[in-house]
Amino acid sequence: MSLVNAELFKIRTTALWWIMAIVLVPLYAVTLLINWANSNVTAVPDDAGVTDTQSAQIEAALQPINVATNLYTTGQFFGILIVLLLSAIIVTSEFFHLTATTTFLTTPRREAVILAKFGAAIIIGVLVWLVTTVLNLIFVPLIMNNLDLGSQIGEPAVWRAIGLNLLAFVLWGILGVGAGVLIRSQIAATLILAITYVVGTAVVSLIFLLLSQYVAEWINNLQVLVPTSASQLMISGTDLPGSPPRWVGAVVLIGYAVVTGFLGTWLTKRRDIS
Amino acid sequence: MSAPGTDEIVVDHLTKQYKKLRAVDDLSFKVRSGRVTGFLGPNGAGKTTTLRMLLGLVTPTAGTATFGSQKYIDLPDPVREVGAVLEASSAHRGRTGRNHLRMICRAAGLPDSRADEALEMVGLTPAANRKFKGYSLGMRQRLGIAAAMLGDPKVLILDEPANGLDPEGIRWMRDLLKALASQGRTVLVSSHLLGEMQLLADDVVIVAAGKLIRQGPVDEVLGDLSGGVQVRVRTPQAAELTAALAELDATVTPGADGSLVVHGVEAAAIGHAAFTARVELHELSTERGDLEQVFLQLTAGKAGIR
Numbered sequence: 001m002s003l004v005n006a007e008l009f010k011i012r013t014t015a016l017w018w019i020m021a022i023v024l025v026p027l028y029a030v031t032l033l034i035n036w037a038n039s040n041v042t043a044v045p046d047d048a049g050v051t052d053t054q055s056a057q058i059e060a061a062l063q064p065i066n067v068a069t070n071l072y073t074t075g076q077f078f079g080i081l082i083v084l085l086l087s088a089i090i091v092t093s094e095f096f097h098l099t100a101t102t103t104f105l106t107t108p109r110r111e112a113v114i115l116a117k118f119g120a121a122i123i124i125g126v127l128v129w130l131v132t133t134v135l136n137l138i139f140v141p142l143i144m145n146n147l148d149l150g151s152q153i154g155e156p157a158v159w160r161a162i163g164l165n166l167l168a169f170v171l172w173g174i175l176g177v178g179a180g181v182l183i184r185s186q187i188a189a190t191l192i193l194a195i196t197y198v199v200g201t202a203v204v205s206l207i208f209l210l211l212s213q214y215v216a217e218w219i220n221n222l223q224v225l226v227p228t229s230a231s232q233l234m235i236s237g238t239d240l241p242g243s244p245p246r247w248v249g250a251v252v253l254i255g256y257a258v259v260t261g262f263l264g265t266w267l268t269k270r271r272d273i274s
Numbered sequence: 275m276s277a278p279g280t281d282e283i284v285v286d287h288l289t290k291q292y293k294k295l296r297a298v299d300d301l302s303f304k305v306r307s308g309r310v311t312g313f314l315g316p317n318g319a320g321k322t323t324t325l326r327m328l329l330g331l332v333t334p335t336a337g338t339a340t341f342g343s344q345k346y347i348d349l350p351d352p353v354r355e356v357g358a359v360l361e362a363s364s365a366h367r368g369r370t371g372r373n374h375l376r377m378i379c380r381a382a383g384l385p386d387s388r389a390d391e392a393l394e395m396v397g398l399t400p401a402a403n404r405k406f407k408g409y410s411l412g413m414r415q416r417l418g419i420a421a422a423m424l425g426d427p428k429v430l431i432l433d434e435p436a437n438g439l440d441p442e443g444i445r446w447m448r449d450l451l452k453a454l455a456s457q458g459r460t461v462l463v464s465s466h467l468l469g470e471m472q473l474l475a476d477d478v479v480i481v482a483a484g485k486l487i488r489q490g491p492v493d494e495v496l497g498d499l500s501g502g503v504q505v506r507v508r509t510p511q512a513a514e515l516t517a518a519l520a521e522l523d524a525t526v527t528p529g530a531d532g533s534l535v536v537h538g539v540e541a542a543a544i545g546h547a548a549f550t551a552r553v554e555l556h557e558l559s560t561e562r563g564d565l566e567q568v569f570l571q572l573t574a575g576k577a578g579i580r
Contacts, residue, residue, distance in 0.1 A: 013370070013376075104330070105360075
């Protein structure tokens with residue numbers, strides 16, 4: 001536990017955490033406004049040129065409960081990005097700032113250090129989740145009332161979505177530490193993770209859309225293997241038509257976290273530190 | 275108290291093979307407590323790699339490096355047993371010196387107050403709340419020593435600690451290390467600055483190209499050098515004197531500035547030989563071999579880039 005404390009102390013004593021906080025706040029605000037605007041659209045007209053599945057998805061998404069789960073998990077996209085980058089930097093900064101030597105001299109059992117970093121990443125994930133969730137609980141009821149949908153705050157599905165959102169933050173934190181060990185260069189790690197996370201999601205969706213249209217429909221179901229899609233699926237309020245069940249998303253994400261975690265620890269144990 | 279004997283450093287047939295380079299080659303030596311041991315060798319001799327293997331940062335290809343019989347990784351409380359200063363620039367640029375030390379205290383389970391005591395010991399208290407990027411190279415070395423002393427360890431290992439220190443800083447460090455050794459601690463200091471080691475070290479371990487060249491007390495290594503004493507002679511009649519000295523079985527080699535360097539006979543004998551041969555002398559002086567010369571002779575042809 002003192003090692004987790006030391007890891008959190010490392011983050012607290014540099015400028016990194018408040019830079020990330022400053023980045024997160026406006027991104028949260030923008031996301032909230034976009035989610036609000038998206039919830040405001042009415043049902044699609046019949047001749048809009050969409051497939052049956054798509055129109056079923058849109059109709060499902062416009063049900064009050066799904067609007068609510070979407071809004072109450074606002075901040076997930078960028079919040080997780082911040083958690084992912086912070087978690088990776090917890091590892092890469094040790095090599096970037098040549099502090100790995102000091103760290104491993106103080107704690108020669110390297111698996112203990114990596115475990116502490118996982119612990120710190122989980123705590124960061126929980127904290128960012130807590131901040132966005134508190135903000136959501138303040139602002140979303142106002143928006144829901146504005147949309148004439150009621151706050152929906154009593155619905156179990158809303159709280160399940162908030163809970164699964166927490167799981168997503170935690171799992172992405174673990175994933176970040178694993179990724180940081182695999183990509184030791186700080187610049188490469190942050191760039192690769194940020195680009196893959198932000199642009200990659202759109203690119204991957206497009207690739208899967210094309211594959212499913214021109215090769216085979218079932219390929220679309222493999223999209224859940226992409227971490228960002230898995231995380232999105234996991235927190236969606238009710239099972240949307242045409243998507244795999246929600247637990248599949250959770251399993252995929254946990255799988256990634258476990259694999260990067262074990263691989264990262266194993267690599268750190270056998271590497272020479274110089 | 276720890277297991278007995280962990281304050282003795284034992285390097286036993288240690289070898290590190292990188293892809294093409296054998297950085298450390300079957301190296302064995304021991305370092306005793308209560309003395310300052312100089313770990314000497316030219317750049318690239320494998321000193322840093324040896325220290326990193328000793329501290330569990332680099333895995334040896336073969337052999338062991340231990341404290342007593344225990345590996346660093348197996349020490350129950352390494353920070354209280356061994357302190358090490360490996361890189362002068364190993365702290366986060368944006369973190370203050372005090373926070374750098376507190377970070378180590380927290381990971382090692384030491385009270386935060388140790389950070390301030392260590393800062394005081396190395397004279398960094400006025401700069402405690404300054405960020406590391408504002409530290410001079412000398413201040414960084416001092417911070418490194420402070421970090422190593424946090425756990426009040428019995429063994430202190432320093433890799434090229436004199437780098438970047440001004441003369442005053444070097445003297446400060448020399449006094450500190452001697453004082454720590456006199457308290458019964460083990461002090462191992464690597465360096466390529468030989469003059470400094472001559473003033474500081476009690477024992478020396480000399481390596482080149484990853485191999486042990488010599489080990490022993492400084493005096494012994496200096497004294498053992500064949501022709502440890504040499505005589506410098508300056509004369510306008512070099513040829514005549516060389517001929518005269520040849521009869522005495524002395525070795526004469528031309529020195530740098532037109533002088534002659536004579537091994538194997540003492541100054542008095544040379545003076546007598548010159549007198550009987552009617553050779554004029556302008557200089558006749560005995561020179562003790564210093565560590566620098568010993569070192570250059572011992573590592574000749576083995577130094578340099580590998």
